[in-house]
Amino acid sequence: MxxxxxxxxxxxxxxxxxxxxxxxxxxxxxxxxxxxxxxxxxxxxxxxxxxxxxxxxxxxxxxxxxxxxxxxxxxxxxxxxxxxxxxxxxxxxxxxxxxxxxxxxxxxxxxxxxxxxxxxxxxxxxxxxxxxxxxxxxxxxxxxxxxxxxxxxxxxxxxxxxxxxxxxxxxxxxxxxxPYSIAEFAIHYGIGFMAVIVLFTIIMFERCYRLKGILLGIGYGALALIVFFLPVFVQEFMLYNYFYPEELFMLMLVTGLLVTAGSIWMSNHLLTRKIRV
Amino acid sequence: MKRYWKLILLVSFTVLVIGAFYIQTSTATSRLPEFAFETVNGDEKEIEKLTLEASFIQEGIGDSFQLNADGTTYWSEYSYFERILGVNQRPKMERLQKDYRNFMRGKSMTPYHFYEDENLLVYVNLTWDTMNGYQPNDFELDIGILDKVSKEETSFQAPIPVNKNSMIYSMDVEGIHIIDGQLKIISRNYSYDKQSEKDITAYQVYLVDIAAETIQNEAIITAKEDEDSSNQYREVRIVNNKWEDIQQPMEQVVFEEGLIEESVIDEWESTYETIDRELFQYDLATGEKEEIKLPKEISNNAFPYAVNDEIIYFTEDVEGKLKLTSYNIESEELEAKQTIAIPDVTDEQGYMYKIHGDKVYVVPATKNAEQDLPLHIVHLKTGDTLYEGKITMKNPKKQDIDYNLDIHSIELDE
Structure with missing residues (x-):
């Protein structure tokens, strides 16, 4: 600490x-x-x-x-x-x-x-x-x-x-x-924090595998986007309007936390095992 | 500690400033004014179920709000979660979602796409193949039936049957009916007839075979060529004032067929006049059509606004006054004639009205700082004014500066 x-x-x-x-x-x-x-x-x-x-x-x-x-x-x-x-x-x-x-x-x-x-x-x-x-x-x-x-x-x-x-x-x-309320503030900047963490993970990929890492990183970024917006994709293209708004909100909270935690885990793995100086 | 001054400074600064900002915004009272109904005459019970959807604008700043007997609620006053969870939904839909949560998944939020009686909740919505995009004739109905007692659900999609000689390019579902246990759907079809090479508007009844999950043509209620001659065209429509409500059981549907003449004033402007029209009712069980003969007192320009049991209410704007005529189909007699003069409403203000049950609610569509906004509730049969009031601003400080208040709709809870 x-x-x-x-x-x-x-x-x-x-x-x-x-x-x-x-x-x-x-x-x-x-x-x-x-x-x-x-x-x-x-x-x-x-x-x-x-x-x-x-x-x-x-x-x-x-x-x-x-x-x-x-x-x-x-x-x-x-x-x-x-x-x-x-x-x-x-x-x-x-x-x-x-x-x-x-x-x-x-x-x-x-x-x-x-x-x-x-x-x-x-x-x-x-x-x-x-x-x-x-x-x-x-x-x-x-x-x-x-x-x-x-x-x-x-x-x-x-x-x-x-x-x-x-x-x-x-x-x-x-x-x-x-935004209007502290709750929205937390959501806006939480998404911002997630984006920074995903960007850092992409940088980690590049630093570990250089040129190949750029592709891996872009792939990872795309994956993170897909995972985060998965509930919306399901709602729009597979089960039309299936989720109620509160369910969609909870699902996106889960996928957002998943992407953030997954990115930190992935970065940690790359930093300790694969990083090249 | 001294070594960390940058960190301590930045963290305490952000926490303090952002924290203070949100504490201040949550406690600060909105500067948007409160409006309220002020009763001039009549029973305050009349406005208990009334909500006006309106918006307030002053110097380019404003917000939309709901006004009812409890007072004003601005959109911005709702919390974030209330807003994403949809506070603004109609209470009718909220009830359905609460009672039949699973059945309501994936259904549209338009009350008119539903039919409800004691035993059944039926959902019918028009869809088309989203993969291939829009194609004429390629319409499907999304059908859901819930037995309220046994909780049994049936849902399926079925294509609209296609007629060889005509091509449907657009359609609207305008009626969902359960007649003797059968599901019947009335739709308004806009099509092109290949033989006569003309555009046709038709009202069609479809019968849904629930067991086989198919849709069959049952009857054509009326079909008219859109254009009669170069300056005359035909219009057919269902007479119904409940487009905003869940559909309820009925046996007869009233239709209006009109012949409209266009008079061209110049390149940019035309006037339209109904030169001939006919009303008839269609019996959903027998498929019989019966003409409704209107007395001479009801002019061609009187608009059949609503049907309530056996009474048709006609509305007409006569020199800025709302003229209402009630005609009884069964007894074939005029029930009542009312002219509602709304005092102090200027021409450019205009007015809005809504017939609900046997009452009419009338209110000017807009007001500014100098104008009044009177609300009248009149009984359609007796012509008595049940309620007379006005909408007034409760913060007199704001009255000095010009503002605009627009009424968007008149809503009545069940």
Whole structure:
């Protein structure tokens, strides 16, 4: 346990510089989004009211009040989220390959540590997972702050205030990131964790059998997908509508756990028996 | 401990922020307004079984909700599990699924695909060969019969018999009936007649041989060429207001045949007028057709909305008012004529109505902040207003800002 904790902390440290940069970019870009969108709306309003002598009511009727939806639709808002997702996806591969292709084959030392090799594996998976959750937490903190800035900038007559919940619900990509309830949150990120574990298993295959391993890995990934979605395939193509929704949910919970446990077992097997340095 | 600061910081940060976020969202009261029925006149018992499916939108933000005597329930207020388990199912289907859990597996969720009496629960649904995709004439019925007493189940699929001279390109099952222990199915068939080279709409009765698991042609109730001349066409339909319910035993089915004339105004617009129509009833046991002679008081534009025992209810929109006429088939007399004027309903608002039993429920289809949404329940025979009320918002703060409330349907529990 102690070894595992140490290893997680170590993995966090190795990515910390890039991670802090991601946090910085997100904060700056999203705050900029609020300011830019508010400014352009206010310019519009100024132009309409002071130059074209439009009454405030007519302006609102034509252009609508400004709400946080205008901000979430801006590229400066969604851009950094996309950047974080892509970076973490790439890092999910890189977290392994850097140890093989670094200056000195660091994996050699990692795997020689006097601890179960699975700890190295789980530490890497946990690190990725924590990075994701950390960024989600950052977004939760940023939303009220960004709303405050919007409220400072745009006068109350011209804006339409949203609650944090409404800000999320009106923007479906945020809705996937922060679903309605903690149960859905556990399901979304549980599936995410499973996907990371399956990806790691594919990497293990590649590291063990190299070129042939790529094919094996792809085969394994396909198998994992089929197993996970098996209840849905049965429901759609074999026994039309046979399962009730609650049964389908339980079955997918079982297949999801099966895929996760099976992948960890397979990775452990490959790491201890077959891995090549 | 100091060495692990990165880990401790990141874990405590995520747990704290995400935890706090979900605690806050679960306790935060929804900002969506509550609506309620406000009784103006009449007995509040009348609205006990009434549910309105509606939606609320304000500044582009909104949600759909159900409104009944207990108050408002928004879709977003249901928990995740309630939503995936289907809270929104009709209670009728929920009852069937609860009582006959195994029989209901793999069956559609449309109540109209079921027939129920004291002894039997019958399921009939149209299917086709999914492997080859859609082919004309290639229709099958998915049939399930449950004996409620002996719990015996029979299910099979059987092809619809094909007629050499015509090609069925589409069909709908519109009636499931048990007559003297025999399963009869009425379907509306859209076909192409090879001899006359014309499109035909027909109502066909099929007899299901349960023991042999086959379907036989029994009778054609009516068959009409769709086009009479270039600007006139024919329409046939079953008069039935219970498309949303499980089918129940009946002996007579009422049909309407109409001749519709199209008058072209310009390239984009046409008007349609019923220039001739005939109603008849079909006896499911004997197969006899009997014309229903309508008195002159019922104009061609009066729509036969519903049949309830021996009474046909006609509805007609007369200058924004709902005109209802009840005609008794047995005594061949007009039973009652009612005109329901809905005060304060503007033309663009329009209204919705539903006849259930011998009552009609009328409500405007939409409202904004300034408009009223009155609800009227009127007895069809006596014309008495049994209930008069309006739908009001309980959060007056939200009233200042314009909003839209749309009624999607009027539902009545059994």
């Amino acid at each position: 102690n070894r595992y904790v140490k290893l997680v902390n170590f993995e966090l440290g190795r990515f910390m510089k890039v991670y802090i940069a991601l946090i910085g970019i997100t904060i700056i870009s999203q705050l900029a989004a609020v300011i830019v969108v508010s400014k352009s709306y206010l310019n519009n309003a100024n132009q309409a009211m002071n130059v074209d002598h439009m009454a405030i009511e007519t302006f609102i009727e034509q252009y609508g009040r400004m709400s946080f939806n205008d901000v979430t639709n801006s590229i400066f808002f969604i851009g950094p989220i996309a950047l974080c997702i892509v970076t973490l996806l790439i890092y999910s591969l890189f977290i392994w390959y850097r140890d093989w292709f670094g200056k000195n084959t660091f994996i050699y030392r990692l795997l020689m540590l006097p601890t179960a090799r699975l700890n190295v594996y789980l530490a890497k998976a946990s690190a990725i997972f924590l990075f994701v959750l950390g960024l989600v937490g950052l977004q939760i903190l940023l939303l009220p702050l960004e709303r405050m800035i919007l409220q400072w900038m745009v006068p109350i007559d011209l804006r339409w205030d949203l609650s944090i919940n409404e800000m999320i619900r009106n923007f479906d990509r945020l809705g996937i990131m922060l």
